[in-house]
Amino acid sequence: MLDTLSQVETPEGIFLRLRSAGVMPRAVAWAVDFGLRLVVVWVMSILLAVLGETGMGLYLITLFVVFWAYPVLFEVLRDGQTIGKKAMGLRVVNANGTPVTWIASIVRNLMRTVDMLPLLYGFGFVAGLIDPRGRRLGDLVAGTLVVHVGNPHQHVDAPEVPVFHPPVPLNAAERAAIIAFAERAPQLTVERQQELAGILAPLTGGQGASGVQRLYGMANGFLGRR
């Protein structure tokens, strides 16, 4: 498969589609988190400065929590999303698509130590480029995956036109392809619609605009519209 889609089977016997995220959106999510953490640390340093040495102690503990605990707590308690990941529409899941567990989240975040080497997440970057699912070393050890949330397709309802029956019976995959065309084509330019429909000219028997209309008609038939 050319894209980053991977399918995992669930106990219900269906396949979930996981679209793994590449290096760039993850780097941006990390940068958002990093900025947020800097702000928190900065604000805390001002607030705790008034407490003198006690404040210094609390500040150092805050640093520890912000550095080590923040990603784990958010990933497990917020459905796999730190604030940065949420902003980028990303989510950490186990390789089988279930929500990330405590142990897995702890492993993947501890392993940042290695991913950060030699500088600026160098190892993590290289691993993410090599791995077909964009996993950094921490994800490989934890058995986790960072996926895109939500739906990439911008399909719309197929235009309603009179039903056109294909001259030969089509199988499920072929029917699905024609329905997908009808749901996608309204967003394409007229030229591109006709170019694509032209490929199926032997089936529709129509060129140009009539070919497009006949494909719409077939799609309407397959969808069960009258």
Add this chain to the structure above:
Amino acid sequence: MRQERFQRQHEPEWTALDQWLRLRGSVRRRDRARDHDALIGDEDFPALYRRVCQHMALAERRGYSSLLIDRLQDLVHRGHLVLYRPPAPRLGRIVYFFTADFPRLVRAQWRAMGVAALLFFVPLMLMIGLLQWRPELAHSIFSYQQLSEVEAMYDPAREGARLGRESGSDLQMFGFYILNNVSIGFRTFASGLLFGIGSIIVLIMNGVMIGGIAGHLTAIGYGEPFWRFVVGHSAPELLAIVISGGAGLQLGMALIAPGRRTRGRALVEAGVIGARLVLGVFAMLVFAAFVEAFWSSIGWMPNVVKFTVGGMLWLLILMWLWRGGRGRTDAA
């Protein structure tokens, strides 16, 4: 069945599931709606979820439109996340982990732990011995500035000062020990991913450094305040470093010699073992930081109390690691 009819037939179920997920499926308890008209009961959710799973399987099999399949995928995915959400850790489980699971895990990994202990304690002992015999070698390990800093901290001539530090309140030092020592513990484990080399280096380096300081201070006659200071927290701290080193070594071994598993599989399994060990290391190091900040620094305590407590801690922690979880059935 044609798609339109299928959709008409099941639309109410999809709407109900969507609504339940929106109103009741939130992670945050306070975001969950309590009462709402036309909302299905929580107990009906799993059954409804499975039914929608079946609808999706049918839709894919029958080649329905990607618009519909995407919508069902989205519903199913959200339901999946709610149904398989990890439960919050229960207190009983946490207590069981620290009293039984963790010591068992340490014993189960005895090979890695033994190697880690050798890599740490042998250089440490060697350094202490070496510096009694040739004290001037301290200058080839530490810079002049480092030596004068530690000497100042443990100068027996200092009157009424806190032990083991130049300045700073107990709480400040507690924060410092948490940030510094726990981070070192975590990194000792994580760097094991580099074929175990990272953990080996950290263990040896720490052994040499700690042994070097201890040997130097003993050799120049500052031994008493130094040993008085470190004896209390030495047991949890040193053993925690050894355990996290051992956790790193077994991770490295999984990469080098995965046995009858794929490397990926072996790494994931070693990662789970490592993370559980690191949880225990974390608790040990927090305890060590607490002792170091609030107990070890007390200057007026008589030697006999300090050394008795330190010895007791060694004994208790070793007993805990050796006997913890034995003879207990897996109840939790």
